[in-house]
Amino acid sequence: MSSSPNPTNPIARIFKFEPYRDLFRTLADSLESALLVLSEDGSRLLTANHAFLLLTGYARSELDGLPPSMLFAGDAGEQALARILSDREGGEFQMQDVPLLDRAGETRLVDLTARAAGRALLLSAVPSIERQRLALLEQAQAERLSGLTALAESLLEGDASNIGSALDIARRMLCASHLALYRVSPTGPGYQLDGDLPAEFPRSLEASSFKPLPRSSRWELGQRPQHALHKAARSADIAILRTTSLGTAKAWVGLLVASWRAADTEPADADDLLRVIANLCHAAIQMSQQHASVAELETAVNALEAQIQAQFEASAEGMLAIDESLAILEANPAAARLLGYRQDELRGQSLRDVLVGPEDVMTTVLDALGHDHVAERPRLTIHRRDGTPFPVHLRAAPIAQGPVRLLIAFGDRSEQQAMEDET
Numbered sequence: 001m002s003s004s005p006n007p008t009n010p011i012a013r014i015f016k017f018e019p020y021r022d023l024f025r026t027l028a029d030s031l032e033s034a035l036l037v038l039s040e041d042g043s044r045l046l047t048a049n050h051a052f053l054l055l056t057g058y059a060r061s062e063l064d065g066l067p068p069s070m071l072f073a074g075d076a077g078e079q080a081l082a083r084i085l086s087d088r089e090g091g092e093f094q095m096q097d098v099p100l101l102d103r104a105g106e107t108r109l110v111d112l113t114a115r116a117a118g119r120a121l122l123l124s125a126v127p128s129i130e131r132q133r134l135a136l137l138e139q140a141q142a143e144r145l146s147g148l149t150a151l152a153e154s155l156l157e158g159d160a161s162n163i164g165s166a167l168d169i170a171r172r173m174l175c176a177s178h179l180a181l182y183r184v185s186p187t188g189p190g191y192q193l194d195g196d197l198p199a200e201f202p203r204s205l206e207a208s209s210f211k212p213l214p215r216s217s218r219w220e221l222g223q224r225p226q227h228a229l230h231k232a233a234r235s236a237d238i239a240i241l242r243t244t245s246l247g248t249a250k251a252w253v254g255l256l257v258a259s260w261r262a263a264d265t266e267p268a269d270a271d272d273l274l275r276v277i278a279n280l281c282h283a284a285i286q287m288s289q290q291h292a293s294v295a296e297l298e299t300a301v302n303a304l305e306a307q308i309q310a311q312f313e314a315s316a317e318g319m320l321a322i323d324e325s326l327a328i329l330e331a332n333p334a335a336a337r338l339l340g341y342r343q344d345e346l347r348g349q350s351l352r353d354v355l356v357g358p359e360d361v362m363t364t365v366l367d368a369l370g371h372d373h374v375a376e377r378p379r380l381t382i383h384r385r386d387g388t389p390f391p392v393h394l395r396a397a398p399i400a401q402g403p404v405r406l407l408i409a410f411g412d413r414s415e416q417q418a419m420e421d422e423t
Contacts, residue, residue: 028049033124033125038120040119042121056100056103056108058103062103069081091116144173148276163183170277176265176266177260179259181195184253191204191207191254201236213243216271217244218241221234237261238261241258242271246281316334319331320351322405322408328350339384339385341385355394391414395409
């Protein structure tokens with residue numbers, strides 16, 4: 001006698017032989033989501049996993065022979081069951097907020113994922129509140145990310161005055177009653193308060209106040225106050241007080257202080273958020289200090305450049321600033337007067353066309369540039385614009401950086417030459 005053929009669908013095979021049914025239950029019970037198996041026509045409940053039993057309160061034996069209409073009751077439940085039966089050939093589909101009756105007769109809203117499996121229908125049920133919780137969690141994470149972005153943009157502009165507005169953004173993100181920063185004072189050894197704290201809190205802290213506090217600390221009302229800030233929080237009826245230090249033990253930059261008047265409003269990740277906020281504040285303070293240092297340096301450089309320019313202009317010697325192409329970038333009034341040009345006429349001219357004489361001046365210039373040292377000619381004759389010769393002492397000094405590559409200075413030696421000729 002020929003044996004009957006085995007079903008080709010593995011799910012259908014599960015319900016033909018008891019060993020497969022037991023294997024299915026073992027595998028299904030390992031799932032976290034609730035799983036329910038219906039007959040092809042939806043008239044019988046074939047099996048369910050352990051998660052479904054926990055969701056509905058039924059025992060496994062109580063589900064045997066239980067009609068699905070007892071689980072999907074009411075108009076909404078009947079409509080959901082009807083759709084499951086009508087769409088079983090269309091592959092997997094999902095429904096949200098389907099009413100499911102538990103053993104106590106209470107309605108639970110679940111999100112169903114249904115699909116046909118041979119001669120059975122597989123339903124996976126997840127409480128709708130879980131989807132809503134995940135949606136709220138995603139929304140909260142998006143809002144938090146947006147808040148951190150706004151906070152970073154506010155702080156990293158590098159303006160120290162933005163600390164106050166940045167702390168307000170961070171306070172709302174933390175759902176805190178108060179958020180403030182004790183930051184190192186630019187005028188004294190202490191730390192000044194920046195932000196909003198109740199009047200009971202000190203307006204400044206000494207550097208020694210940091211020693212009793214760990215890098216991050218949490219104090220709550222009812223605990224013994226170990227620090228001046230704890231005593232202030234108790235006096236101000238603060239339920240939770242958190243502090244996070246900025247900087248290192250060698251050089252504390254500040255102390256971030258957050259408080260909550262109601263303990264249940266403190267977020268679970270408050271410590272992590274405060275660390276991120278503290279690091280951003282630290283970076284902002286450092287950038288602000290760097291910007292201030294750069295501004296001071298620029299002021300000093302500008303003053304030095306002005307001083308050099310004044311000396312350049314006032315020098316009795318002729319001075320020419322030369323670029324890498326040997327064109328004149330700047331000429332002082334003395335150079336223009338000695339050479340017979342207006343000062344603006346010398347700018348842009350080639351050095352070869354200006355320092356003209358019976359001897360080649362360019363050898364001295366190229367010697368200074370090529371060997372990167374000061375070259376000079378104590379006795380050199382050059383011609384003015386009108387062709388009049390006059391003796392000069394010429395020096396050429398290379399410049400390492402910037403558009404000016406060479407500075408040429410020359411002084412009129414006419415009087416000295418005349419005296420030498422007489423003797």
